[in-house]
Amino acid sequence: MLAAAAALSVAVLVPVALAAHAVVYPRTSATGAYERYELRVPNEKDVNTIRVELIVPDSVRVVAFEDVLGWRLDVRLDSAKRIVGATWTGNLAPGRFVEFPFIAVNPKHAASIAWPAYQTYADGQRVSWTGAEGTQTPASVTTIGGSDSESASGGGLRVMWVAIVASIVLSLIALGVAARPRNAV
Numbered sequence: 001m002l003a004a005a006a007a008l009s010v011a012v013l014v015p016v017a018l019a020a021h022a023v024v025y026p027r028t029s030a031t032g033a034y035e036r037y038e039l040r041v042p043n044e045k046d047v048n049t050i051r052v053e054l055i056v057p058d059s060v061r062v063v064a065f066e067d068v069l070g071w072r073l074d075v076r077l078d079s080a081k082r083i084v085g086a087t088w089t090g091n092l093a094p095g096r097f098v099e100f101p102f103i104a105v106n107p108k109h110a111a112s113i114a115w116p117a118y119q120t121y122a123d124g125q126r127v128s129w130t131g132a133e134g135t136q137t138p139a140s141v142t143t144i145g146g147s148d149s150e151s152a153s154g155g156g157l158r159v160m161w162v163a164i165v166a167s168i169v170l171s172l173i174a175l176g177v178a179a180r181p182r183n184a185v
Contacts, residue, residue, distance in 0.1 A: 022117040042097040049092035051120035066101035
């Protein structure tokens, strides 16, 4: 009975612990791509989340943010006017999550990009999502690899060949129908 209770506790608590991370999606993207990212932040405490901060990695260039209803956005720029961070302030009730969408340009080379984030609660606690993978508070990581143009050109060639083969097949069927002898009535 004790083993069953322990198994049930693990089954319930492990998914909650795994979901309790500030994560940037998608987790993989193409080199050089203009990507729509989303920072997803769950509230796993009994008090509201009131502030979320994202540090933009040096190898990424953020170009735009989407407004999120109920949240105020403050963007931090460096001396070259590059976006280096964003802070959202609002209220996120316990048991809820929020997504903060933005557009960024990926580096032109393969890389693993860590997205440091900070979550502040109404009771003053601040969680730093900056740790290594496997820690209690890991930074989200996006793997950049393979170029957008390589993917697009490969997909484009396949579509072109399918269209050519389909045209030939349809032409042969039409030719066969046209050349068929007609029955006299």
